[in-house]
Amino acid sequence: MSKVNDIIIKNLIDKLNLGISDDFFISFESLIKLGKRAKSGIIAYIEKKELDSFIKNVLVYILYYIDNQKFDLPLVINLYHTDFIIRAKTIMSIEEEGITHYISFILPLINDPDDSVRWAVIKLLITQDLIKNPLVREHLDNHLKQELNPIIRKNIRGFLENHN
Known part of the structure; x- marks a missing residue:
């Protein structure tokens, strides 16, 4: 270094x-x-x-x-960890805890290279009823055009249609 x-x-x-x-x-x-x-x-x-x-x-x-080195959003370090498993588990724990103040750091992870992270983001958005938020819907609409995983694409489409 x-x-x-x-x-x-x-x-x-x-x-x-x-x-x-x-x-x-x-x-x-x-x-x-x-x-x-x-x-x-x-x-x-x-x-x-x-x-x-x-x-x-x-x-x-x-x-x-x-x-x-210590402050209000300690989980951001794990949200952007190089290991996708840590990223996905962090999103899942945020979802389980019902924490909402990480959303601006989580939403861009809808474009994560790993399917499990993208799925964790989608699940969190639905669980926390953020799917109705116009910014969230816009991110999902934009991502839908690029999503390569057919299962995730189908679920995003379904979530968007069911929450109009």
């Missing part, structure tokens, strides 16, 4: 900015591990770029984590 420079940090943040993918999770974890070395690069990136609210929230979360 001693050879980490601003270019590497910018590349990690650029990969976050590409959206949910394996590279996103690796970059998230790397920036967390870099800690204070990543801070100035993250701040500069936020100040220079027009970012969508999700990526901005993630970067602000990383900054806050670097400074505090």
